[in-house]
Amino acid sequence: MSTAAALAHDACSVEDIPLGEGRAVTLDGRRIAIFRAGGGWYALDAACPHRGGPLADGIVCDRAVICPLHDRRFDLQSGSALTTGNAVAAHAVEVRGARVFVTLAAAERGAA
Amino acid sequence: MVGMNRRIVVVGGGIAGQAVCEALRERDRDIPITLVCGEHSAPYDRVRLSEILVSGEDSQTLRLRPAEWYADNDVELLVGHTVTWVDVERRVLGLDDSDELRFERLVIATGSQPLMPPIPGIDLAGVHPFRDPADCEAIRAAAASGIERAAVIGGGLLGLEAARGIAAQGCAVTVVHLLDRLMERQLDAGASSLLAPALAGLDIDVEFERNTQQIIGPQRAHGLRFTDGSELPADLVVVSIGIRPEAELARSIGIVCDRGIIVDDAMRTSLPGVLAVGECAQHRGIVYGLVAPIYDQARVAAQTLVSEAAGAGADALYLGSVPSAKLKVAGIDLVCAGESGGDLEAVVTDAATGIYRKLSVRDGRVIGTVLLGDTRGSEALVAAVRSGEPVEDPLQALADASLSGPADLPDTAQICDCNGVCKGDLVAAVSDGGCATPREVMAVTRAGTGCGSCRPAVKEIVAAATGGLNDEPAYLCPCRKQTREGLAEQIRADGLQSVSDVAAACATGRECGACKPALAYLVSEVCANQHREERDARFINDRVHANIQHDGTFSVVPRMYGGVTTPDELRRIADVADKYEVPMVKVTGGQRLDLLGVKKQDLPGIWRDLGMPSGHAYAKAVRTVKTCVGTDFCRFGLGDSVGLGIEMEKAWEGLHTPHKVKSGVSGCPRNCAEATVKDIGCVAVEGGWQVRAGGAAGGNVREADILATVETRGEALRLATTFLQFYRENADYKERTYDFIPRIGLEQVREVILDEERGGALRERLRIAKAATQDPWLERDDPYHARQFHDLDELEPALVGPPAGGEL
Ligand code: SRM
Ligand SMILES: Cc1cc2nc3c(=O)[nH]c(=O)nc-3n(C[C@H](O)[C@H](O)[C@H](O)COP(=O)(O)OP(=O)(O)OC[C@H]3O[C@@H](n4cnc5c(N)ncnc54)[C@H](O)[C@@H]3O)c2cc1C
Ligand code: SF4
Ligand code: FES
DSSP states (O other), rough: OOHHHHHEEEEGGGGSSOOOEEEEEEEEEEEEEEEEEEEEEEESSSTTTTTTBGGGGGEEEEEEOTTTTOOOEEEETOOOOOSOOOOOOOEEEEETTTTEEEEOOOSSOOOO | OTTTTOOEEEEEHHHHHHHHHHHHHHHHHSSOOOESSSSSSOBOOOOGHHHHHHOOOOOGGSSSOOOHHHHHHTTTESSOOOEEETTTTTTTEEEEOOEEHHHHOEEOOEEEEEEEOOOTTTTSTTEEESSSSSHHHHHHHHTTTTOEEEEEEOOHHHHHHHHHHOOOHHHHHHEEEESSTTTTOOHHHHHHHHHHHHHTTTTEEOSSOOOOOEOOOSSSSOOOOOOOOEEEOOSSEOOOOOOOOOOHHHHTTTBSSSSSSSOOOOOOOTTEEEEETTEEEEEETBBBHHHHHHHHHHHHHHHHHHHHHTTTTOOOOOOOOOOEEEBBBBBOOEEEEEOOOOEEEEEEEEGGGTTTEEEEEEETTEEEEEEOOOTTTTHHHHHHHHOOOOOOOOHHHHHHHHOOOGGGSOOEEEEEETTTEHHHHHHHHHHHOOOOSHHHHHHHTTTTTTSOTTHHHHHHHHHHHHTOOOOOOSSSBBBTBHHHHHHHHHHHHHTTOOOHHHHHHOOSSSSSOTTHHHHHHHOOOOOTTTTTTGGGOHHHHHHSEEEEOSSSOOOOOOOOOOOOOOOHHHHHHHHHHHHHTSSSSOOOOOOSSEEEEEEEGGGGHHHHHHHHOBBEEEEEBBBEEEEOOOGTOOOOOOHHHHHHHHHHHHHHHBBSSSEEEEEEESSTTOOOOOOOGSEEEEEEEEEEEEEEEEEEESSSOOEEEEEEESSSHHHHHHHHHHHHHHHHHOOOOOHHHHHHHHHHHHHHHHHTTTTTHHHHHHHHHHHHHHHHHHOOOGGGOOOTTTTTTSSSTTSOOEEEOTTTTTOO
């Protein structure tokens, strides 16, 4: 992707999210969960594709998050479902200094 | 290869279509496969619709395989497309969107359609078949909408499961059946006559010899009219009288069909290169309406396809299946297989308890069994039916079966009927596949992932194969195969103080994260609460000290020792409910008050205004101690139950436990506080207190074991406290006391906790751990992080350009 449409949103400061947890924010009208995982920073759509569970409240490990409602697990990098069900959209994150920037992926993306 | 099309197209993505693809891939990695699914979802487990009708779970969870499976196995999946024509000469078929597909060979797996009788009113709104997720949703929604009564036409297996689903929504339901007994295809009169009363106990009425002539309208269904002129009011009508094999496509290309598509023993139809499998197929005159035969058929069909491709003749044969069925209705245990009668029959029956066990024999061989109310030994008996085992004394065989467990079965005995998994497959998953727990075995073999009724048998077999009863919770971290005991030892030996210390030392908890809460408990327990707390290892409930609910809001249950409150507390609770516009205030089953639907960011304010300590209703911790009024007011009271209950709750408050611990204290054996079904329960008796543990009245009901009867209230508290610490130190994470005590053995538990020295050491360790607890709701003024209770939203998100160097 290399279009001008790929705007990076200044989402939060590094301090805003405790290590190993996630927090949600609205960017461009879209609810996004940002994670500060052991393996780096990641962002996914905030709602679990199963029944809308708040992924930002999930348990985070190096590369995955577990939805707090019914334990579906998602890859933090790609958003793909590691258990059953659909994937969730994943967004690019970049940390510049003390700020965290998120570039939203195209609006729709689900599993086949 | 150019110029040569080897593609196999499977028409129909039901259990049969999926099974054919899997059986083919097991035999040939390269042959191109396309699976065309007429429904708008990838293949799913139809059998579990009955379960979902009861639970309301999302039908997405029924998928047989995740999306990646098709990509990983190179199976082209076309979802939501019907095959509308086939040109056998040109080897081309057409889809409804006018796309065309070329194929070399074809497998027809088009299943069946529910049979709908051509009676007036059958098309009215409110009349449904029970076949797919949409039916399931429609039936469930109607049953839960407050209508007076529903009717199910048809008293077969499926009709009864539909009725159970409707009754579970709180809706009155009547099953109307044409004949004078239920499930006449599987059951004899004796078993049938016990089934109707068992259903009545689940609020399902049955009316026999009812021939429906018309469904009464006019706009939507309001009732049934029978041929004898009588009527039954019903605003929801579910029709479940049978299936009609879907053979239209096959007929249209000239394949010989009868009721279904006629196939030979190699699953071939009358047209070369075209096979049929599943409910659309008719083999030796039989159309099977069950899953188990489908797996056998799919294996044979795949073998035929592979052999033909290699230029050989068909070398696998399908010789038919012995039908067997289990009724998936909670509260009724029913298993049947084969024929319902023979030339010699052994029957054991007890009408009072609703038990009926029968074995039918013909020419000295087992040909059928019916087990109702007591299904012990069903695996062995069904296996005997399948293999036509010779038997001399059928009554003795019935008795022997009830003593034998699944672990005694031969390797060829089928354990999971939904997925066609035999005992030998399970044992191989342990011995050759390196699986160690039932869960791993189930993931690999897919046993137990259908209707679930074989899960207890799977667990038993895996336990026997792995050589220990200590099965499911054996690994705290299944990714790294680390046990609780092993990790505890390492924590002690290396002085590890936190979950991240443990992760650094032995890499647990990093890969999948699922074991982090278990590790967090273990670290805190081994370190007697002097550990370094890391909240990211805790489930959300233990980060914000409230219970997460379906919409992401939380519930707040303040501590009410022994269920006793005061006017002042009630006033504060009422004021808080008003101030924060709490959507519901509810009296809980644990004798406390629950504020439900609270926003996360309101939690600290609510706790401050309440001024009451946390009830830990969200945590694996010491929960409520239910009490009855006892000697304070009750004319029967023998002991001060309120006093002891409050004392227990205060002595243990704030302690985390492997799973929740709920207690109760009753002032006399009338047991108004239900103490005999609690994790820890005390009952005042003449001359003292009975101290119990290991009770349950949740998903299971188990009477608590008596640890001992002691003379004084002080001794009762002491013994209960000793048990609590023993449980804290020795139970696996998420192991309730009702599983813990049977695993360890009551005698072993007693031996330790009644021993003066070891008991004293346990109490001392509890005292140290307790001293380090504090009310988590005080974090309202001292959060562990500025955003403990907040998302990022108050930040005004500012739009800027791409970050430096950022051509992302
Ligand atoms: C609030 C309450 C229902 C009510 O309105 O009365 C309740 C609510 C929940 N129960 Fe319960 N249980 C409540 C009393 C019970 C009782 C009765 C009792 O405590 O005397 C039982 C049977 C006893 C027992 O614990 O076994 C009970 C057996 C369960 C179970 C099944 C446990 C089992 O092993 O069989 C679960 C599921 C679990 O633990 O995995 C459960 C789980 C839940 C959860 C926490 C589900 C969850 O994980 O989110 C529910 C939270 C709803 C919410 O939105 O906050 N709840 N639950 C009761 C709170 C009692 C309290 O004051 O703390
Ligand atoms: C609620 C319920 C509970 C059940 N419980 C049990 C149980 O406990 N035990 C048991 O053994 N069995 C049970 N059964 C029966 C079992 O589900 C069926 O035997 C089995 O699902 C049949 O599978 P199938 O693939 O042959 O047919 P189907 O599941 O009908 O699949 C055929 C598929 O082919 C598609 N199709 C048809 N024509 C075309 C076309 N021209 N082009 C493309 N696609 C097409 C259809 O849309 C359908 O998706 C139950 C059934 C129901 C409904
Ligand atoms: S409160 Fe308990 S019984 Fe009620 S729905 Fe929730 S878990 Fe089930
Ligand atoms: S809402 Fe996420 S798993 Fe159910």
